[in-house]
Amino acid sequence: MVDLIEHKIIGTITNVNCPEGSVISPDGTRLYVVTQCGAGQDPVFVIDTTTDTVLTHIPGLAVGLTLAISPDGGKLYVGRGGFTTRDSASSRVVTVKDQLSVITTADNRIVETLQMTVRALAFTSDGKHLLVGSDKAIKIISTATYAVVNTIPLGTSPTGIAITKDNKAYVWLPEENRLFLLGLGGLLGP
Numbered sequence: 001m002v003d004l005i006e007h008k009i010i011g012t013i014t015n016v017n018c019p020e021g022s023v024i025s026p027d028g029t030r031l032y033v034v035t036q037c038g039a040g041q042d043p044v045f046v047i048d049t050t051t052d053t054v055l056t057h058i059p060g061l062a063v064g065l066t067l068a069i070s071p072d073g074g075k076l077y078v079g080r081g082g083f084t085t086r087d088s089a090s091s092r093v094v095t096v097k098d099q100l101s102v103i104t105t106a107d108n109r110i111v112e113t114l115q116m117t118v119r120a121l122a123f124t125s126d127g128k129h130l131l132v133g134s135d136k137a138i139k140i141i142s143t144a145t146y147a148v149v150n151t152i153p154l155g156t157s158p159t160g161i162a163i164t165k166d167n168k169a170y171v172w173l174p175e176e177n178r179l180f181l182l183g184l185g186g187l188l189g190p
Contacts, residue, residue: 001013011052013047013052013053013054015045015054016047016054018036018042019035019045021034021065021066022067023067023068025073026069026072028049029048029049030047030049030055030105032047032067032076034061034064034066034067034078036064036065042062042063042064043057043058043059044057044058044064044076044103045057046058058110060110061078061101061110062083062085063083064078064079065079065080065081066078066118068121068122068130069105070123070127071126073105074104074105074106075104075111075143076102076104077101077103077130078101078102078103079098079100079132080098080100081098082096082097082099083095083096098118099115099118100114100116100141101114102146114141116132116139118132118134119133119135119159120159120161122162122163124163124188125164125167127143128143128188129141129143129188131161131169133157133158133171135157136153136154136155136156136157137152137154138152140184140187149188150187152182152187155176156173156175158172163184167183167184167185167188168183168184169181169182
């Protein structure tokens with residue numbers, strides 16, 4: 001932890017291995033940290049922000065790359081990179097593809113998994129849609145049905161998305177060294 005006024009480290013949270021990204025719950029009480037240490041065992045750590053201690057971890061989310069929490073705090077979306085692992089029963093090598101996992105924060109249970117590459121995540125202000133920066137596209141997902149309602153093709157892959165309250169999206173394309181503005185009116189679907 002860093003004191004932003006004094007510009008100094010004021011504390012360290014232990015027992016969190018290989019963090020890749022984090023997000024704070026809308027009420028500020030929980031910090032979720034996605035990890036990537038390998039061997040298919042990377043959990044999402046859940047940290048109490050009042051005590052700065054690990055409350056629990058959510059297993060089965062290898063390889064964690066990025067995450068976002070819904071505006072109401074009810075669901076956590078985790079972008080996961082593909083990896084290979086060895087099946088414990090057959091000892092065969094198994095390939096796990098890139099995916100987006102949806103977790104309910106009330107019980108830390110995975111409720112949906114979508115096969116897609118995830119490089120960036122951002123919610124519309126009403127929480128009805130999630131924008132996913134994917135391979136050379138932005139996919140707009142309905143958070144009610146988990147269906148892709150629109151795809152916006154791009155020349156390169158976005159790695160950052162930020163959405164204003166009036167649904168304008170700023171999209172970062174690092175390969176082009178370009179930040180652009182995208183109006184979402186008419187793209188969100190029903």
